[in-house]
Structures are given as C-alpha cells and as structure tokens.
Amino acid sequence: MKAIILAIGNELTSGRHVDTNSAYIAERLATAGVHAAAHFTVGDDRSAIAEALAGAAGAAELVIATGGLGPTPDDLTRQGLADAMGCELAPDAASLAMLEDFFAARGYTLSETNRVQAMLPAGAEPLPNRHGTAPGILAPLGEATVVCLPGVPHEMRAIFDEHVLPRFAGRAGVIVRRELRTFGMPESELGAKLADLMTGDGDTTIGTAVKAGVISVSLQTRAESVEAASAVLSQAAAAVRNRLGEAVFGEGDETLASAVGQRLAAAGETLATAESCTGGLIGKLLTDVPGSSEYYLGGVVAYADDVKQSLLDVPGELLAAHGAVSEQVAAAMAEGCRRRFGSDWALAATGIAGPTGGTADKPVGLVHFALTGPDGTTTQCQQISGTREIVRTRAACAAVNMLRLALMEGQ
Numbered sequence: 162m163k164a165i166i167l168a169i170g171n172e173l174t175s176g177r178h179v180d181t182n183s184a185y186i187a188e189r190l191a192t193a194g195v196h197a198a199a200h201f202t203v204g205d206d207r208s209a210i211a212e213a214l215a216g217a218a219g220a221a222e223l224v225i226a227t228g229g230l231g232p233t234p235d236d237l238t239r240q241g242l243a244d245a246m247g248c249e250l251a252p253d254a255a256s257l258a259m260l261e262d263f264f265a266a267r268g269y270t271l272s273e274t275n276r277v278q279a280m281l282p283a284g285a286e287p288l289p290n291r292h293g294t295a296p297g298i299l300a301p302l303g304e305a306t307v308v309c310l311p312g313v314p315h316e317m318r319a320i321f322d323e324h325v326l327p328r329f330a331g332r333a334g335v336i337v338r339r340e341l342r343t344f345g346m347p348e349s350e351l352g353a354k355l356a357d358l359m360t361g362d363g364d365t366t367i368g369t370a371v372k373a374g375v376i377s378v379s380l381q382t383r384a385e386s387v388e389a390a391s392a393v394l395s396q397a398a399a400a401v402r403n404r405l406g407e408a409v410f411g412e413g414d415e416t417l418a419s420a421v422g423q424r425l426a427a428a429g430e431t432l433a434t435a436e437s438c439t440g441g442l443i444g445k446l447l448t449d450v451p452g453s454s455e456y457y458l459g460g461v462v463a464y465a466d467d468v469k470q471s472l473l474d475v476p477g478e479l480l481a482a483h484g485a486v487s488e489q490v491a492a493a494m495a496e497g498c499r500r501r502f503g504s505d506w507a508l509a510a511t512g513i514a515g516p517t518g519g520t521a522d523k524p525v526g527l528v529h530f531a532l533t534g535p536d537g538t539t540t541q542c543q544q545i546s547g548t549r550e551i552v553r554t555r556a557a558c559a560a561v562n563m564l565r566l567a568l569m570e571g572q
C-alpha cells in the first residue's frame with residue numbers, strides 16, 4: 162500500500178516552520194506496512210489544495226493531509242477537499258456534536274466562527290479530536306482514501322494514532338528499519354562496497370545518509386510480521402557489516418563516544434584528553450555519554466604553547482623545533498596528559514582550525530592526533546576541508562575514532 166503525505170500552510174511553504182508532521186506520519190505509516198511514496202507542501206490556497214489532493218489521490222491509495230482545518234478564513238483544507246470531490250460543504254451532525262461536546266466540557270458555548278469546523282463534504286466522516294476543536298476528516302476521493310488532520314502537531318498525532326493508523330495496520334504487513342552507523346570510510350568507497358545491495362529491487366532497501374562525518378546506512382524491509390522483517394534485516398545487516406568491517410561503530414542512537422565508552426568500561430580502563438584546536442570538543446563528545454565518569458577522568462584544553470608546557474609537560478624545544486601543530490607535539494601532549502592524569506589512555510589533537518593561520522606546509526584543516534596507551538604512542542595526521550566548525554567537529558570525531566579502532570584491535 163502506498164501513501165502520499167501533504168502538508169498545508171503558508172508558514173511551511175515560506176520556510177518559517179519546518180514540516181515535522183509529515184515525518185511523523187511517514188514513520189508511523191511504515192509500522193503499518195504503508196510506504197510513504199512522496200511528501201508535498203502547499204500554501205493556504207484553496208485551488209492549490211484541491212489540485213494537490215486530487216493529484217495525490219490519483220497516484221496513491223492513501224492521502225494524508227495536515228493543516229488548514231482551523232476556523233479562520235485562511236484555513237481552506239475543508240473547501241479544497243470539497244472542490245476535489247466535486248461537492249459542496251454541508252453541516253455534519255456528528256461533527257457538530259463533537260464540537261459542542263468539546264466546548265461544553267470547557268464551559269463554553271460553540272461560537273459561530275467554530276461552526277465552520279462542523280462542515281464536511283458529502284460522504285466524509287469526522288474523526289474525533291480530543292485535544293482541539295477541528296475534527297479530522299476521512300473521505301473517499303476517486304479510488305483513494307483521503308484523511309485531513311489539523312496542523313497542530315499534538316492534535317494531529319492523537320487523531321492519527323487513535324483513528325487513522327488502526328484502520329490500515331495489519332493490511333499490508335509491516336515495514337521495519339535498522340540503521341548501522343559508520344565513520345572513517347569515505348562515502349564513495351562505502352557506496353562502491355554496497356553498490357549491488359543498494360539497487361532498490363525487492364522488498365528490502367538500503368540507503369545512506371551523511372551527518373557530521375558519520376555515514377548512516379539504513380536498511381528497511383517489508384514483511385508479514387515484525388519477526389519476519391527482523392529476520393530479513395538481520396541477514397542484510399550482517400552482509401553490510403561484513404563488507405564495511407571496522408568502519409561500523411554501532412546502530413541506532415549509538416555514537417562514536419558511546420562505542421568507545423562501552424569498550425573502556427568493559428575493560429575497566431580510563432581515558433584523559435589533551436586538546437588544542439578542538440577546544441574541549443573531544444571531552445564534550447565523551448561526556449555526552451551518560452555514565453562516562455566511569456572511564457573518563459578529564460582533560461586539558463591547552464591552547465597556548467605555555468600551557469602545553471606547564472600543564473602537559475611538552476618540552477619547549479619540541480615546540481620550537483616543530484611548531485605546535487606537529488606530530489611530535491601531539492605525541493608529547495598525549496604522553497604528558499597520560500602521566501599527569503594517571504590514565505590508561507590519553508588522546509591529543511592539535512591543528513589549524515582556520516579560516517586564518519594556515520601556511521604552505523601547514524594549511525588550514527591540518528590536524529595531528531596522538532593516542533597513547535599501555536602499548537605506546539601512535540600518531541595520525543588528517544587534512545580536513547571545510548569551515549572552522551567542520552574542521553573542529555571532524556577532528557574531535559576522528560580522535561575518538563582513533564581510540565575506538567585501537568580498542569577494537571586489542572580485543
């Protein structure tokens with residue numbers, strides 16, 4: 162079964178508000194096996210609404226629209242639906258009763274303005290709204306079923322969950338999703354490794370999305386039951402993990418830092434950080450994880466060379482010979498940090514965040530990393546491109562990833 166979702170409102174087309182209703186509906190429909198094939202947005206314009214509803218009803222079995230059911234003249238979904246159905250709006254006794262009850266329960270009488278919310282196209286059915294005045298509307302349009310819901314998110318959700326989803330649940334099986342999260346493998350390489358799995362044929366689809374350097378691989382399938390879908394996804398996830406290897410750091414809400422945290426906690430080991438260009442971001446990522454006090458001891462943000470010397474014991478000669486952004490200084494920062502904190506592991510990052518301060522041999526985006534632990538010190542250097550924010554965020558993630566890979570090797 163296929164659905165099209167329509168968001169209605171000038172606040173959405175103008176960009177003042179972001180359409181969160183459609184995302185909610187699409188996710189919930191998937192749990193009932195209904196695939197959201199497209200999302201459209203139109204303004205508060207009667208003919209645009211009528212055209213969009215008619216077009217969607219010609220292309221999908223189910224159309225769900227939100228917004229524009231209010232009592233004011235700019236709320237035109239009711240009229241747009243009647244136009245698309247080729248009929249007039251008429252007072253509906255059931256809707257009127259719902260509205261009167263809603264007002265009576267709050268000690269008010271129904272106003273003339275609100276009466277318009279009891280007008281429905283012929284053949285439409287009102288859907289009770291516990292949280293607001295506008296009932297939802299369910300109506301046939303051509304071969305399709307159209308559902309119109311209020312725009313206010315909590316009203317929309319309650320009507321959708323209580324009166325819409327149950328009608329479609331179980332008819333078309335279920336759609337289940339899983340998301341594997343990766344770091345460190347370029348998107349092109351990842352795409353090439355998964356190319357034959359990403360063709361989109363069959364009931365299982367695999368796609369990728371990138372955010373802050375993390376590439377998520379989402380796997381989705383349709384089946385008769387959650388159990389059957391989960392079994393198919395387990396196989397697909399195993400195939401993806403197998404091809405991407407250690408680039409996969411977790412699933413769902415897991416972060417690089419939580420993956421590191423689990424391993425440190427399991428090993429009973431501790432970590433400290435020495436940061437220059439990342440200004441504490443590595444510490445932030447690590448402490449975003451609840452329970453991180455179990456393994457994260459703390460860190461030093463050593464921005465000035467003096468502080469690298471006084472708090473991390475970086476030798477002045479190293480700074481003079483190689484500069485603060487160098488492999489040697491990164492290693493000395495990590496080693497000094499580990500000694501001072503008495504931790505099992507220490508991570509360090511020093512680089513040029515930009516946009517100024519780059520030179521020919523040390524361009525903006527150059528970051529040196531060091532990790533020191535029970536078996537000694539390793540270093541790494543990366544050239545990150547992008548804004549200051551991107552360079553710093555990527556650098557912090559790359560540092561945490563360096564430790565993650567080292568901890569995986571040790572297992």
Ligand code: ATP
Nearest residue numbers: 168178180181182228229230231236295311312313
């Ligand atoms: P009401 O009966 O409350 O007037 P309505 O159906 O007319 O409901 P709108 O006036 O279109 O709803 O929207 C009411 C509120 O809901 C606005 O604050 C609007 O920004 C928000 N809203 C509307 N559509 C969406 C959407 N697709 N995603 C998120 N918020 C939305």
Ligand code: MG
Nearest residue numbers: 170228229312
């Ligand atoms: Mg509106």
